[in-house]
């Protein structure tokens with residue numbers, strides 16, 4: 001039940017710090033070490049390449065997961081939109097492991113891939129919020145997201161739970177493989193949980209920003225580089241699905257290759273910057289759009305901020321910034337939809353779980 005909340009989406013946004021703490025607890029043993037099924041450990045260790053299969057927001061979490069697994073566990077990763085996979089089936093490696101990411105565990109597009117790869121005899125691990133769901137039952141292994149029921153059509157806490165669990169999976173694999181790491185996911189996720197609390201307390205500020213930037217606009221652009229690019233894509237999906245504002249998330253460097261032609265007087269452009277190595281370049285992109293009349297908003301991370309930034313998120317580990325930067329994006333989308341009198345929890349034409357291909 002949504003209790004005192006006007007919408008499930010707002011309640012689920014607020015639950016994210018609790019979900020982080022629950023994940024820390026569930027994936028930790030009595031000695032404070034990571035706790036994972038032995039079978040999953042073996043499957044990850046044996047894989048020479050990982051194929052992540054997902055749709056929508058879960059696909060966006062997969063893009064972040066690829067970075068974790070490649071950077072920390074040193075295994076190559078491909079991320080595929082489930083509905084596209086079978087048209088252009090990639091050349092598979094010798095020992096592939098398929099990782100399905102699905103909040104509901106019922107997405108038909110992902111299930112079609114699972115059926116296909118099982119026929120080929122490949123192993124599958126499902127990350128889902130619903131153990132016992134189709135994708136969980138039919139895969140060899142399951143990792144539970146522990147996000148609690150997600151009712152709003154717009155996925156929020158499942159996205160952050162997916163990213164947290166992917167970080168744990170990547171670090172655990174690195175340890176099993178004996179790789180040296182100076183990244184403790186449980187400690188860093190605890191810092192994230194605190195940052196999330198700070199962020200969810202800033203609703204008034206974000207409501208005002210939503211009014212200023214999305215009040216009457218017909219379209220909006222989100223830009224980022226590197227990790228921030230993945231969050232820009234998720235931010236655009238969130239905004240479009242509940243507020244019906246046409247939104248696009250793209251890589252800052254791609255602006256000059258086409259999209260900048262769409263910038264007019266007053267077009268909202270939201271730029272994310274949480275990574276030191278892209279801070280300078282993305283700010284260059286902001287100047288380019290401002291010079292063409294855009295209404296630009298910079299959301300930066302503490303340590304990289306400048307005076308004119310509209311919103312600054314607390315500092316978290318550079319690998320985990322999506323867990324913090326997505327929260328203002330979720331709240332901006334929520335308030336934009338609210339101000340436009342949209343049905344926040346049940347946007348038109350959409351279902352919570354998409355059980356047709």
Ligand code: M6R
Pocket residue numbers: 055056057058059101102103104105106107110153154155156237238241352353354
């Ligand atoms: O249940 P799943 O995670 O498999 O669902 C995938 C997408 O349908 C889902 O993430 C969708 O994009 C959401 N409405 C996004 O908020």
